[in-house]
Amino acid sequence: MGRYDINYKTEGKELMPPNKRDVFNMGFIDAFMSALQYIRDKFLGDYRVGSSYPIWIGGVGYLIGQRVTHKQIVYENLVQYNYEEPPLASWVEVLPCFIGVDTRIKFNGQRLVLEYALNTRFNTSFRQPPLQSDIYIGKNGVSLTGFLVGQTIGSTVAQNDIAYYPQWVAGIYNQYDLVVYKGLLYLSLTGLNNTTIPSNFWHPTDVVGVPSIFQRISNFTIYIPSAVYATISEMEVRQYVDPLIPAGLFYTIETY
Numbered sequence: 001m002g003r004y005d006i007n008y009k010t011e012g013k014e015l016m017p018p019n020k021r022d023v024f025n026m027g028f029i030d031a032f033m034s035a036l037q038y039i040r041d042k043f044l045g046d047y048r049v050g051s052s053y054p055i056w057i058g059g060v061g062y063l064i065g066q067r068v069t070h071k072q073i074v075y076e077n078l079v080q081y082n083y084e085e086p087p088l089a090s091w092v093e094v095l096p097c098f099i100g101v102d103t104r105i106k107f108n109g110q111r112l113v114l115e116y117a118l119n120t121r122f123n124t125s126f127r128q129p130p131l132q133s134d135i136y137i138g139k140n141g142v143s144l145t146g147f148l149v150g151q152t153i154g155s156t157v158a159q160n161d162i163a164y165y166p167q168w169v170a171g172i173y174n175q176y177d178l179v180v181y182k183g184l185l186y187l188s189l190t191g192l193n194n195t196t197i198p199s200n201f202w203h204p205t206d207v208v209g210v211p212s213i214f215q216r217i218s219n220f221t222i223y224i225p226s227a228v229y230a231t232i233s234e235m236e237v238r239q240y241v242d243p244l245i246p247a248g249l250f251y252t253i254e255t256y
Contacts, residue, residue: 050100109245
């Protein structure tokens with residue numbers, strides 16, 4: 001038996017002298033011990049190791065004392081035949097998360113761990129590689145990003161700076177060459193670039209005075225089944241994922 005696996009009803013009986021263990025005395029002791037057992041089960045039981053209460057279903061009349069899980073929070077019903085959706089006054093929050101804290105403290109932004117955390121949170125199936133989980137993560141390549149700089153947009157500094165770059169004309173350009181085309185500043189992404197703007201070899205950039213552009217690295221995409229995503233929101237996903245990943249990582253959410 002673990003240190004915290006205590007049954008107060010049993011303990012109360014064992015601490016009573018054998019000749020005092022009649023129905024009346026034990027009922028009196030049990031009444032006192034039940035409050036301690038409730039607190040123990042809540043914090044050292046469900047909160048610590050997790051719970052498996054059923055997910056709330058609309059149209060079901062829940063009885064007093066029944067517990068359900070709704071958007072990861074565990075609620076207990078306070079009224080008879082309750083059809084209302086938590087959280088309302090007819091429900092009381094019992095646990096902030098149905099996943100036990102012993103498990104949650106191990107979650108982090110590593111791909112496999114994050115996939116397990118997501119599938120656990122949204123009640124989908126996690127599968128060890130090479131099998132694919134219901135919710136899985138795909139790595140993206142480096143992407144170019146940033147604000148556009150032009151002769152009519154951007155800061156005053158940017159608008160003045162762009163005037164020093166030549167207008168684009170047909171020809172061959174080196175990698176990192178900067179030219180102005182239709183009022184926007186473009187960066188050549190390759191050498192021997194003879195393509196016409198716009199093309200995949202030119203990037204409208206926020207570069208001002210230096211031959212480099214902002215990049216997003218270590219990006220990833222979270223893929224969620226359409227049927228699951230229809231029952232949740234993007235905010236729920238991001239509120240769950242953001243605390244688990246390093247600051248500065250950028251990710252997108254897609255359905256399939």
